[in-house]
Amino acid sequence: xxxxxxxxxxxxxxxxxxxxxxxxxxxxxxxxxxxxxxxxxxxxxxxxxxxxxxxxxxxxxxxxxxxxxxxxxxxxxxxxxxxxxxxxxxxxxxxxxxxxxxxxxxxxxxxxxxxxxxxxxxxxxxxxxxxxxxxxxxxxxxxxxxxxxxxxxxxxxxxxxxxxxxxxxxxxxxxxxxxxxxxxxxxxxxxxxxxxxxxxxxxxxxxxxxxxxxxxxxx
Numbered sequence: 001x002x003x004x005x006x007x008x009x010x011x012x013x014x015x016x017x018x019x020x021x022x023x024x025x026x027x028x029x030x031x032x033x034x035x036x037x038x039x040x041x042x043x044x045x046x047x048x049x050x051x052x053x054x055x056x057x058x059x060x061x062x063x064x065x066x067x068x069x070x071x072x073x074x075x076x077x078x079x080x081x082x083x084x085x086x087x088x089x090x091x092x093x094x095x096x097x098x099x100x101x102x103x104x105x106x107x108x109x110x111x112x113x114x115x116x117x118x119x120x121x122x123x124x125x126x127x128x129x130x131x132x133x134x135x136x137x138x139x140x141x142x143x144x145x146x147x148x149x150x151x152x153x154x155x156x157x158x159x160x161x162x163x164x165x166x167x168x169x170x171x172x173x174x175x176x177x178x179x180x181x182x183x184x185x186x187x188x189x190x191x192x193x194x195x196x197x198x199x200x201x202x203x204x205x206x207x208x209x210x211x212x213x214x215x216x217x218x219x
Contacts, residue, residue: 044059049098066107066111083121186200
């Protein structure tokens with residue numbers, strides 16, 4: 001996304017955390033308050049908003065330690081923090097033309113974007129974990145509700161199915177065991193067996209037909 005790194009922001013001996021020399025009022029020897037120097041990030045962001053990639057490279061170099069540190073504190077995983085930080089910079093690049101310095105400091109604006117991205121990633125991960133927990137709880141409840149008679153019947157049927165499976169070809173049996181005992185999808189079975197998905201589906205279909213015939217089950 002960023003090609004150049006030829007723009008430098010900051011003064012020699014600056015903070016290793018990437019702090020920028022933000023404007024501060026200073027008193028002159030005569031007691032007057034001097035005008036604050038302009039924030040260099042403002043100019044860089046405005047140039048980036050006009051499509052200047054070298055200016056955006058300067059923005060990245062000057063602020064990436066701060067944005068990455070914030071994201072890492074939220075997501076708590078270095079690999080994910082790198083991904084979220086890159087996503088944040090992509091959004092900053094796209095939105096740079098809309099930045100208005102009169103509404104706030106550029107670093108605060110960028111940190112807000114990065115924080116929002118990090119929170120979204122955490123919420124997405126938590127939602128996925130809740131779905132997995134709900135699914136596991138449902139499976140546990142279903143298994144606990146089986147009666148002794150049901151389990152005995154299932155045991156007899158399992159023996160019959162095992163005998164029928166033994167009558168299949170090795171390729172058919174392998175595909176069916178992955179799909180119905182392993183719980184994998186057709187696409188996953190194809191990937192695990194290094195087969196085209198059409199071939200995997202054919203093996204499963206043909207194997208089921210032979211199983212039906214071996215067990216004497218009508219179509």
